[in-house]
Amino acid sequence: MKYVQQGITLLEIMVAVAILGIVSAITLPNLSPMLKAERADNFIDELSKTVKYARAKATTTDEFVVVCPIATPEAGGACSSDWENDPIVAFVDKGQDLNLSITNDMLIRVMSLPNRQDTVSQNKGSTAITIDGQGRVNQEHQFVICPNGESDNTSALQISVSGNTWKLGRNVLTCGSV
Numbered sequence: 001m002k003y004v005q006q007g008i009t010l011l012e013i014m015v016a017v018a019i020l021g022i023v024s025a026i027t028l029p030n031l032s033p034m035l036k037a038e039r040a041d042n043f044i045d046e047l048s049k050t051v052k053y054a055r056a057k058a059t060t061t062d063e064f065v066v067v068c069p070i071a072t073p074e075a076g077g078a079c080s081s082d083w084e085n086d087p088i089v090a091f092v093d094k095g096q097d098l099n100l101s102i103t104n105d106m107l108i109r110v111m112s113l114p115n116r117q118d119t120v121s122q123n124k125g126s127t128a129i130t131i132d133g134q135g136r137v138n139q140e141h142q143f144v145i146c147p148n149g150e151s152d153n154t155s156a157l158q159i160s161v162s163g164n165t166w167k168l169g170r171n172v173l174t175c176g177s178v
Helices: 010-061
Strands: 065-069 088-092 106-110 119-124 129-131 141-146 155-159 165-170
Touching: 010 065, 010 088, 010 106, 010 129, 010 141, 010 155, 010 165
Parallel strands: none
Antiparallel strands: 065 088, 065 129, 088 106, 119 141, 141 155, 155 165
């Protein structure tokens, strides 16, 4: 009588796991630059969406809307220039003083912070992005995010005075360059 093998042997499983381990050891380290670039792109996309949403709010309500970093948005306060460490908020600024008042102003959106290792710089424009009831921005703004503070895999955003946003692409600007 002839014996017919059913299933797989332990040796075959060990060979398959070893091959899988070798292939993953080769491919996984190469994912790091891609993950950094995706992280930068996601931040720029979220900032662009926040500006577009703020512009839509300004034009539909004919009010003055501000997008800027504020240290404690839940308590209100003045706009800061720390785009890296303070939450970026969009709010209707009734007093047009670049100061979020919890009693008078309306908070529209709070963005999540970028990764702590990333560098965010504002290369053009003043601290706050202000949008009037016609959808116009006070001045041109330009932002760049550098993952881990490095100049590769950067992502950049430009905001025109007409309120339009353009993603400038990867590695177009470095942090601190115009």
